[in-house]
Structure formats: structure tokens, C-alpha cells
Amino acid sequence: MVLPRQTPYVTPHILHKNYAQAFDAPESGSLIGKDLEYFSQAGFDMDKITLKRNAPVAQLYEDAIRNEGAIISDSGALINFSGKKTGRSPKDKRIVYEETSKDDIWWGSVNIKMDEHTFEINRERAIDYLNTRDYVYVFDGYAGWDPRYRIKVRVVCARAYHALFMHNMLIRPTPEQLADFGEPDFIIYNAGQFPANRFTKGMSSTTSVEINFKRMEMVILGTEYAGEMKKGVFSVMHYLQPVKFGQLSLHSSANVGIEKNDVTLFFGLSGTGKTTLSADPRRLLIGDDEHVWSDTGVFNIEGGCYAKCINLSAEKEPDIFNAIRFGSILENVVYNPVTRVPDYDDVGITENTRCAYPIEFIAGAKIPCVVDRQPSNIIMLTCDAFGVLPPVSKLTPEQASYHFLAGYTSKTPGTEDGVLEPIPTFSTCYSAPFIVLHPGRYAEMLAERMAKHKVDCWLINTGWTGGKFGSGKRCPLKYTRRIVDAVHSGELAKAEFETFGTFGLSIPTALEGVPRELLNPALAWADKEAFGKEIRKLAVMFQRAFALYEKDVEIKVREAGPVV
Numbered sequence: 001m002v003l004p005r006q007t008p009y010v011t012p013h014i015l016h017k018n019y020a021q022a023f024d025a026p027e028s029g030s031l032i033g034k035d036l037e038y039f040s041q042a043g044f045d046m047d048k049i050t051l052k053r054n055a056p057v058a059q060l061y062e063d064a065i066r067n068e069g070a071i072i073s074d075s076g077a078l079i080n081f082s083g084k085k086t087g088r089s090p091k092d093k094r095i096v097y098e099e100t101s102k103d104d105i106w107w108g109s110v111n112i113k114m115d116e117h118t119f120e121i122n123r124e125r126a127i128d129y130l131n132t133r134d135y136v137y138v139f140d141g142y143a144g145w146d147p148r149y150r151i152k153v154r155v156v157c158a159r160a161y162h163a164l165f166m167h168n169m170l171i172r173p174t175p176e177q178l179a180d181f182g183e184p185d186f187i188i189y190n191a192g193q194f195p196a197n198r199f200t201k202g203m204s205s206t207t208s209v210e211i212n213f214k215r216m217e218m219v220i221l222g223t224e225y226a227g228e229m230k231k232g233v234f235s236v237m238h239y240l241q242p243v244k245f246g247q248l249s250l251h252s253s254a255n256v257g258i259e260k261n262d263v264t265l266f267f268g269l270s271g272t273g274k275t276t277l278s279a280d281p282r283r284l285l286i287g288d289d290e291h292v293w294s295d296t297g298v299f300n301i302e303g304g305c306y307a308k309c310i311n312l313s314a315e316k317e318p319d320i321f322n323a324i325r326f327g328s329i330l331e332n333v334v335y336n337p338v339t340r341v342p343d344y345d346d347v348g349i350t351e352n353t354r355c356a357y358p359i360e361f362i363a364g365a366k367i368p369c370v371v372d373r374q375p376s377n378i379i380m381l382t383c384d385a386f387g388v389l390p391p392v393s394k395l396t397p398e399q400a401s402y403h404f405l406a407g408y409t410s411k412t413p414g415t416e417d418g419v420l421e422p423i424p425t426f427s428t429c430y431s432a433p434f435i436v437l438h439p440g441r442y443a444e445m446l447a448e449r450m451a452k453h454k455v456d457c458w459l460i461n462t463g464w465t466g467g468k469f470g471s472g473k474r475c476p477l478k479y480t481r482r483i484v485d486a487v488h489s490g491e492l493a494k495a496e497f498e499t500f501g502t503f504g505l506s507i508p509t510a511l512e513g514v515p516r517e518l519l520n521p522a523l524a525w526a527d528k529e530a531f532g533k534e535i536r537k538l539a540v541m542f543q544r545a546f547a548l549y550e551k552d553v554e555i556k557v558r559e560a561g562p563v564v
């Protein structure tokens with residue numbers, strides 16, 4: 001019996017059947033010709049699986065709800081869960097050791113070697129798993145808004161949630177671009193629901209995240225955390241941009257002033273404030289996490305944002321709050337089952353709750369996300385859990401190089417597996433987990449560009465003040481925003497400065513709207529002795545961390561660090 005599509009009165013059973021028909025309607029973007037051939041060649045069993053390529057958002061919602069237990073929030077976002085892993089797994093990340101890239105890669109604890117054969121085994125395992133699914137999702141899109149330096153990325157995955165995530169995070173092609181997409185430059189096979197085999201050579205667990213620069217492929221096994229895909233794309237760009245295009249990739253957000261058209265880059269490791277501070281009503285957002293500083297300006301690598309949701313409120317972060325609507329993905333956020341209202345204060349699943357949305361969901365987005373203008377300001381964000389670094393200081397070019405290489409911050413809980421309280425870390429170039437080349441190569445390009453374009457550089461501590469983690473408190477967002485505004489208005493550049501000891505930083509003596517004692521941590525701490533002890537402790541940590549780069553830098557950069 002064929003039921004009419006819209007029967008007004010149906011029993012639940014018939015309704016269900018009707019639903020199934022709707023879900024199985026002909027897919028948009030089905031594959032033909034060359035693209036289909038590609039999948040057969042890659043080992044996909046085209047008789048068994050149905051590929052859904054660049055499926056509409058509504059269809060991905062339907063599939064995620066029907067098959068993956070997703071639900072819709074009161075504002076229309078899709079609430080999904082990533083399972084056991086709710087943050088990245090840097091210890092399980094591998095880079096394939098092969099002749100085309102081996103001399104460029106900075107091998108070590110970040111880029112751990114995997115041999116080509118093991119990669120093939122894991123790749124096959126991922127494809128075999130995908131072949132057991134009824135539906136396999138494909139998303140074809142771009143990374144990089146500048147057409148000269150962009151790459152074509154293909155994501156192949158088993159969860160509608162992952163396909164929608166990458167739909168939001170990559171640059172979405174127009175129907176015409178999709179029609180003649182051609183061969184992708186980089187492919188991600190995400191079989192995250194299926195574990196890696198722990199007995200495969202070099203595996204440290206059932207999770208494996210691996211990149212092969214010769215094949216230009218990434219394989220994911222044993223983790224469903226969507227951020228792995230996003231940072232896989234970044235790792236590839238962190239390799240290709242400097243090596244193939246001669247451009248500088250950065251773990252940074254970027255925005256541009258509405259009035260003065262001035263561009264700012266915000267560098268910072270996870271949780272330091274790139275997304276929060278780049279969403280600014282007086283400025284257009286270029287992007288919140290991954291950029292390239294090119295010969296002609298700045299462009300975003302991504303087509304979306306991935307904001308932290310912990311303690312999110314409409315009052316403090318209105319732009320982000322309002323971006324959470326139909327099409328956005330809320331990840332691992334606890335919700336009220338009756339009202340479907342997300343509870344952003346609940347850390348029951350993880351601290352690292354996130355929302356992924358297309359960048360156009362931010363009211364003031366600069367689209368296309370590219371500016372043909374050089375940056376005026378660089379803001380290096382750090383979240384100092386010792387509470388000894390000043391909330392703002394102006395850096396000399398040497399200090400800028402020093403702090404970029406040192407990359408000090410505190411890892412905040414959640415974004416990486418197993419981090420439960422802030423821990424000090426030196427994450428070189430503010431992007432150690434995704435760094436591919438020797439840090440000196442990025443640092444050199446940065447120093448060159450900063451000098452050439454006379455960029456001002458600021459170190460902003462969004463972390464603790466008045467005491468360390470536990471006794472002090474995190475710098476109130478309103479003060480950090482006031483400081484960022486003062487950078488942009490030019491007010492800070494004209495301020496009177498004093499030298500902040502041990503670190504030799506120039507700090508403003510006053511800034512309207514920010515308490516005087518907050519500007520200078522030596523004043524903010526009630527216990528002066530404890531302050532002295534903590535600042536020396538941190539300085540020694542800097543010195544130890546920087547020893548790694550000492551021989552690669554000029555003396556004046558080495559001397560720009562703290563003196564104990």
C-alpha cells in the first residue's frame with residue numbers, strides 16, 4: 001500500500017512508515033561518474049552503502065535524531081554527544097613518516113612517527129567499518145577563504161553529526177562549485193565509533209588519529225570528538241601554507257574594525273579567549289580559530305566557529321549565544337528534558353562543551369572571510385593560572401618572538417582528554433598540539449611580517465588575578481574587553497608605561513575603567529611574599545621551556561625573557 005505523503009489522520013504505526021519514506025527520499029547531491037569511481041577505488045562497497053554527499057542540514061538533523069539519539073534544543077540547535085571522548089586525544093595522534101614530508105616535520109612528542117604500512121592497516125579498518133553502515137556521509141568543502149591558497153577537503157564519515165559539524169566548519173561550496181569539485185586535496189576518513197586495534201604496531205590505545213602527508217589523508221578511529229577533524233584540517237594547513245605556499249598559518253582568531261578597518265590577530269592556545277574576544281560588536285569577525293597571514297592580508301581557514309559553551313550567557317557573550325539556532329551543533333551540553341533548554345553551567349558531561357555554527361550566524365561576520373590588509377595589532381592571549389602576569393603589557397619585537405616561541409598558558413580543563421584543573425604549559429607558537437614544522441620556521445616568518453608591517457604586539461592575560469588558581473579569580477571579562485577596546489582605539493598605545501619586574505614587561509600605569517591594582521599584579525596580590533615566590537617560580541619555568549629554542553634564536557630574543 002502506498003500512503004499519501006500528508007495523511008492528516010494516521011495511526012502512529014503508519015506515521016512511522018510514512019517517516020521512513022520521507023527519510024529515504026532521493027538524496028540530493030548523489031554521486032555520479034568520476035566521484036562514484038573514486039569511492040569504489042577507495043574500497044567502498046557501493047552495492048551495500050548509500051552515500052549522502054553534502055546532504056541538506058534538515059536531512060542531517062533527521063538522520064542524527066533517528067539514528068544517533070540527537071535532540072533539538074529550544075532554540076533549534078542540534079544537541080549531540082560524542083561518547084566517551086569529549087576532547088582531543090593528542091597522545092594518540094600520529095604523523096606518517098614518509099619521504100615527501102619527513103625532512104620538514106618536527107618529530108618528537110607532538111609529531112609521533114607512524115610507518116606507512118600501519119597507516120594502510122588503519123585506513124583499511126576505517127573503510128571496512130564504513131562499509132558496514134547503511135549510510136555513509138560525505139562532505140566536500142574548502143579550507144582557506146583566499147582562492148589562491150585554499151584546498152579542497154573531503155570528509156567521509158558514518159555519523160550525520162560529524163557531517164553536519166564539517167558542513168559548519170569548512171567553507172561550504174556553492175552548487176556550481178560542488179558540481180565540478182573534482183579531486184579533493186585532503187581526505188578525512190572518520191570511523192570514530194570503531195576502535196583501533198590496540199595490537200596494531202605503535203598504537204597506544206583504542207584511539208588513533210593519524211595524518212599522512214603523502215597520501216594527503218587522515219584516519220580517525222576510536223574517538224567521536226568532532227574537534228579532531230577540525231584540527232586535522234588545521235594540521236594540514238600548518239604544513240602546506242609555509243611549505244608549499246610560503247604563507248604563515250596561525251592558531252588565532254581575527255577581526256577587523258568597522259570604523260578604521262584595522263585588522264587584529266589574537267593568538268592563543270585553547271581556552272584563552274580567541275573566540276570570546278574576537279566576537280566584538282565594534283568589529284567584524286574574520287574568524288575565531290585558524291588563520292593565514294598571507295603576503296596580501298589575512299584569511300580564515302574555516303567556514304565556521306567552534307565556541308566553548310561553559311557558563312555561556314546571553315549577557316556576557318551575546319553574539320555567540322545568538323548563534324545557537326537551527327543548523328548549529330551543541331556538543332555534549334546537558335539540557336532540560338522537559339523544556340529542551342541547554343544548561344550551560346552543567347559540567348556533568350564535560351567542561352569542554354562546544355557549539356559549532358557557520359560563521360554567518362555571527363551578526364557581524366566579514367564574509368568572505370578575507371581582508372586584503374595587513375594586521376595593525378597582534379594580541380597574544382595567555383591564561384595564567386599563577387595570577388602573576390599583568391592583564392596587559394606591550395611587547396617589543398624581541399619579546400613578541402620570545403613569547404610566541406615560549407607559548408605560555410595554562411591548559412584549562414576539558415579540551416584535552418584528562419586535563420581536570422588548569423596546568424601550566426608551554427605550547428610553542430600557541431599551537432603545539434597541531435604544530436608540524438620546527439617552531440623556529442613559524443617564528444621567523446612572524447618576526448619578518450611584524451617588522452615589515454610595523455605591527456604592535458600586546459600580551460593579554462585572561463587568566464587569574466590577585467592570587468593563583470584557587471585563591472585569586474579569573475580576570476573579569478568586562479576588564480579584558482575594556483583592555484582590548486583600548487588597544488583598538490589607540491588609547492593604550494598612548495598610555496604611560498612602567499616596567500614590570502622579573503619579566504621586564506611594559507605595563508600601563510592607568511586605564512580608565514580598569515582598577516589600578518588590577519593592572520599591576522604586584523599590587524593585586526594581598527600576600528606580597530607569595531606573589532614574589534610565584535613569579536619567580538613561573539620565570540624559572542619559562543627559562544626551562546625556552547632552553548629548547550635558545551640555540552635557534554638571536555641573543556636579543558633570548559634576552560627578552562624573564563630574569564630571575
Ligand SMILES: Nc1ncnc2c1ncn2[C@@H]1O[C@H](COP(=O)(O)OP(=O)(O)OP(=O)(O)O)[C@@H](O)[C@H]1O
Pocket residue numbers: 268269270271272273274275276277288289306307308309310415462463474475476477478480
Ligand atoms: N577575561 C576573560 N577573557 C576571555 N575569556 C574569558 C575571560 N574570563 C572567562 N573567560 C571564558 O574563557 C573561555 C575562553 O574560551 P574561548 O572559546 O574564547 O577559547 P579559544 O581561545 O577560542 O579556545 P579554542 O582554541 O579551544 O577554541 C570562555 O568560556 C570565556 O567565557
Ligand SMILES: O=C([O-])CC(=O)C(=O)O
Pocket residue numbers: 087088227228230231269270289306415
Ligand atoms: O580543537 C579543539 O577541540 C578545540 C580547539 O579549537 C582547540 O583545542 O584549540
Ligand SMILES: [Ca+2]
Pocket residue numbers: 274275276288289306307308
Ligand atoms: Ca575557539
Ligand SMILES: [Mn+2]
Pocket residue numbers: 251269270289
Ligand atoms: Mn583552537
